[in-house]
Amino acid sequence: xxxxxxxxxxxxxxxxxxxxxxxxxxxxxxxxxxxxxxxxxxxxxxxxxxxxxxxxxxxxxxxxxxxxxxxxxxxxxxxxxxxxxxxxxxxxxxxxxxxxxxxxxxxxxxxxxxxxxxxxxxxxxxxxxxxxxxxxxxxxxxxxxxxxxxxxxxxxxxxxxxxxxxxxxxxxxxxxxxxxxxxxxxxxxxxxxxxxxxxxxxxxxxxxxxxxxxxxxxxxxxxxxxxxxxxxxxxxxxxxxxxxxxxxxxxxxxxxxxxxxxxxxxxxxxxxxxxxxxxxxxxxxxxxxxxxxxxxxxxxxxxxxxxxxxxxxxxxxxxxxxxxxxxxxxxxxxxxxxxxxxxxxxxxxxxxxxxxxxxxxxxxxxxxxxxxxxxxxxxxxxxxxxxxxxxxxxxxxxxxx
Amino acid sequence: xxxxxxxxxxxxxxxxxxxxxxxxxxxxxxxxxxxxxxxxxxxxxxxxxxxxxxxxxxxxxxxxxxxxxxxxxxxxxxxxxxxxxxxxxxxxxxxxxxxxxxxxxxxxxxxxxxxxxxxxxxxxxxxxxxxxxxxxxxxxxxxxxxxxxxxxxxxxxxxxxxxxxxxxxxxxxxxxxxxxxxxxxxxxxxxxxxxxxxxxxxxxxxxxxxxxxxxxxxxxxxxxxxxxxxxxxxxxxxxxxxxxxxxxxxxxxxxxxxxxxxxxxxxxxxxxxxxxxxxxxxxxxxxxxxxxxxxxxxxxxxxxxxxxxxxxxxxxxxxxxxxxxxxxxxxxxxxxxxxxxxxxxxxxxxxxxxxxxxxxxxxxxxxxxxxxxxxxxxxxxxxxxxxxxxxxxxxxxxxxx
Numbered sequence: 107x108x109x110x111x112x113x114x115x116x117x118x119x120x121x122x123x124x125x126x127x128x129x130x131x132x133x134x135x136x137x138x139x140x141x142x143x144x145x146x147x148x149x150x151x152x153x154x155x156x157x158x159x160x161x162x163x164x165x166x167x168x169x170x171x172x173x174x175x176x177x178x179x180x181x182x183x184x185x186x187x188x189x190x191x192x193x194x195x196x197x198x199x200x201x202x203x204x205x206x207x208x209x210x211x212x213x214x215x216x217x218x219x220x221x222x223x224x225x226x227x228x229x230x231x232x233x234x235x236x237x238x239x240x241x242x243x244x245x246x247x248x249x250x251x252x253x254x255x256x257x258x259x260x261x262x263x264x265x266x267x268x269x270x271x272x273x274x275x276x277x278x279x280x281x282x283x284x285x286x287x288x289x290x291x292x293x294x295x296x297x298x299x300x301x302x303x304x305x306x307x308x309x310x311x312x313x314x315x316x317x318x319x320x321x322x323x324x325x326x327x328x329x330x331x332x333x334x335x336x337x338x339x340x341x342x343x344x345x346x347x348x349x350x351x352x353x354x355x356x357x358x359x360x361x362x363x364x365x366x367x368x369x370x371x372x373x374x375x376x377x378x379x380x381x382x383x384x385x386x387x388x389x390x391x392x393x394x395x396x397x398x399x400x401x402x403x404x405x406x407x408x409x410x411x412x413x414x415x416x417x418x419x420x421x422x423x424x425x426x427x428x429x430x431x432x433x434x435x436x437x438x439x440x441x442x443x444x445x446x447x448x449x450x451x452x453x454x455x456x457x458x459x460x461x462x463x464x465x466x467x468x469x470x471x472x473x474x475x476x477x478x479x480x481x482x483x484x485x486x487x488x489x490x491x492x493x494x495x496x497x498x499x500x501x502x503x504x505x506x507x
Numbered sequence: 508x509x510x511x512x513x514x515x516x517x518x519x520x521x522x523x524x525x526x527x528x529x530x531x532x533x534x535x536x537x538x539x540x541x542x543x544x545x546x547x548x549x550x551x552x553x554x555x556x557x558x559x560x561x562x563x564x565x566x567x568x569x570x571x572x573x574x575x576x577x578x579x580x581x582x583x584x585x586x587x588x589x590x591x592x593x594x595x596x597x598x599x600x601x602x603x604x605x606x607x608x609x610x611x612x613x614x615x616x617x618x619x620x621x622x623x624x625x626x627x628x629x630x631x632x633x634x635x636x637x638x639x640x641x642x643x644x645x646x647x648x649x650x651x652x653x654x655x656x657x658x659x660x661x662x663x664x665x666x667x668x669x670x671x672x673x674x675x676x677x678x679x680x681x682x683x684x685x686x687x688x689x690x691x692x693x694x695x696x697x698x699x700x701x702x703x704x705x706x707x708x709x710x711x712x713x714x715x716x717x718x719x720x721x722x723x724x725x726x727x728x729x730x731x732x733x734x735x736x737x738x739x740x741x742x743x744x745x746x747x748x749x750x751x752x753x754x755x756x757x758x759x760x761x762x763x764x765x766x767x768x769x770x771x772x773x774x775x776x777x778x779x780x781x782x783x784x785x786x787x788x789x790x791x792x793x794x795x796x797x798x799x800x801x802x803x804x805x806x807x808x809x810x811x812x813x814x815x816x817x818x819x820x821x822x823x824x825x826x827x828x829x830x831x832x833x834x835x836x837x838x839x840x841x842x843x844x845x846x847x848x849x850x851x852x853x854x855x856x857x858x859x860x861x862x863x864x865x866x867x868x869x870x871x872x873x874x875x876x877x878x879x880x881x882x883x884x885x886x887x888x889x890x891x892x893x894x895x896x897x898x899x900x901x902x903x904x905x906x907x908x
Binding site for chain 2: 141142143241242299300301302303305306307309310312313314316317318319335338339342343346349351354355357358359360367369370371374375377378381382385398402405406408411439
């Protein structure tokens with residue numbers, strides 16, 4: 107709950123904020139065939155835009171969101187919002203994704219719980235909520251739905267498609283599935299496929315949700331309940347993987363909540379308090395069926411799988427035509443720098459132009475969301491080279507990092 | 508279920524196995540004051556011994572167990588046991604902890620669920636099971652109870668106290684609390700204190716158990732149930748931290764259980780199947796209240812806490828009088844080599860004799876349980892130097908690595 111609005115209102119008025127934004131909804135009634143074999147007859151996508159589309163419609167940038175992300179990437183929905191969108195540090199006038207130059211589109215993916223068609227939407231075939239019957243969606247499905255949104259907005263080719271983590275996987279898929287529609291790609295804190303350990307953590311999260319008695323096989327909404335215990339556990343374990351051990355150590359160490367140990371199962375260490383709070387908050391604001399779908403989309407992503415073992419990833423990336431920026435973060439142990447280098451090697455093998463930087467950061471996987479001067483400088487420099495410069499409001503020279 | 512007994516019977520008869528062993532129980536009715544402020548009026552400790560105590564009672568080695576361990580460290584209980592005790596790779600005739608030379612004692616700690624007094628025992632004051640009312644126990648409490656067991660067996664001084672992980676913490680505490688009663692110390696895959704990330708993983712495990720509706724505030728036995736879902740999740744997340752990401756990768760990779768993805772929430776990847784199996788097995792064989800107690804004992808362990816910040820650990824270790832062997836494993840990310848080096852540095856600062864080796868192993872934290880030639884060679888060499896050599900059955904020269 108906000109205890110003071112003045113500071114927030116001020117930050118909304120800062121010249122580098124996109125300010126107040128309003129989501130829009132696009133309805134699609136052309137059936138979408140999904141990788142799982144099912145078809146979505148109709149669906150909505152909720153999205154936001156920042157900046158102005160130029161007359162040639164050549165300055166559009168697509169932002170793809172991560173596991174628990176959504177369309178609200180920058181700016182504020184309400185004057186009393188305490189926090190801006192999830193990538194506000196990098197999207198705005200003069201920022202890395204400069205809304206003086208670019209028309210930025212950020213959407214909530216299919217299967218999401220923030221306004222796009224997903225488990226919380228009504229299934230027209232049954233009259234019930236989709237719930238657990240919402241079909242499994244893949245990164246490829248999302249990219250196809252995003253391409254339709256681009257069609258709707260009259261965008262033939264994105265100046266750039268960008269994203270971190272699961273968002274970065276969508277960028278890769280764009281470069282493979284629609285090479286002619288993407289002029290630049292920024293793949294941040296991502297991986298070309300999950301490791302066994304990544305899948306294992308996702309499986310713990312899924313088991314936590316699915317074994318919660320309030321899950322009711324996914325029909326919890328019809329039982330007027332939510333599997334909060336399971337979602338809380340899923341978020342707690344996820345959160346540990348988003349932070350580096352060092353960052354947790356310097357943030358909390360072994361600090362106690364009160365002066366002494368009390369030898370009980372209440373909160374004793376600060377890190378326990380923090381994790382419980384993160385889990386509790388998430389468990390009342392996110393949909394469990396969506397969380398399950400998103401983790402499966404992560405697990406399934408593996409563009410190299412369709413190709414023979416040797417150089418499979420390079421072969422998978424062969425269709426790509428755009429230059430790539432690949433960024434990793436030194437302390438990210440969820441998708442460590444080695445996984446980004448694997449991607450960079452494959453891009454080089456495939457003869458694609460690629461810039462790579464491993465950003466020194468103590469913050470683990472979450473670093474991709476946080477302000478960091480070197481990250482900002484490299485991301486900005488890459489985006490500065492992204493065409494076009496025509497029909498924009500600012501001179502790009504002025505906002506060089 | 509064993510599908511064939513012949514192979515197992517053969518391995519029990521191998522000359523380097525301690526063979527069939529029978530646990531014993533020691534009852535204590537001298538009250539034990541605990542760190543939490545409570546007192547245990549009386550208690551049992553279940554233990555096993557391997558080898559023969561010499562006439563001077565100078566060849567005893569104490570083995571301390573880890574989080575989910577127990578007294579059954581070596582040999583077999585029944586001719587049809589499929590697996591030997593948990594540290595059988597290192598305890599036996601001619602092995603690193605050579606039962607031809609040493610009289611080895613391994614016990615189940617207080618609060619355990621394998622026969623020593625714990626939550627599954629009857630509380631004489633209430634007539635109920637102890638359940639969640641069993642007092643919180645610390646590493647120091649365990650060491651005091653172990654010292655009483657030594658008294659009972661007529662052992663004034665251990666030739667060595669040894670242990671891995673939480674077992675290694677007990678070894679450290681022995682060297683501090685009873686310096687005159689421990690002649691050598693082997694601290695393997697341990698840490699002088701948990702990190703915030705370690706505590707965070709423990710907290711996820713505890714929340715999983717305590718939020719399971721079958722937990723009933725710890726009185727599940729009186730409700731004729733067990734919080735199996737919670738224990739399963741706790742074990743799954745624990746298990747991920749016991750293995751290295753690389754070991755999981757080479758063991759399972761992204762291998763599928765069947766030929767194709769089936770786009771559902773059943774088992775798709777082998778690693779999911781493995782984790783579910785590990786979790787299911789554990790959830791029917793381990794006590795939830797014990798698991799909670801053991802994780803808290805881990806969290807609380809911090810001998811340096813009572814000393815001023817600078818060189819606090821070295822000061823904590825000042826009373827120690829014995830030589831130390833410290834071993835870590837290269838891929839252990841639960842208690843990484845850096846934590847062992849921290850301990851080694853403190854021992855050096857404190858002027859204690861210490862040998863340290865970081866064993867190259869791909870198996871993560873679990874490596875301390877697994878056969879590995881360099882680990883075996885170094886551990887054996889250290890134990891060979893442990894006095895005494897009198898009254899033993901074999902010439903130590905013969906079993907040099």
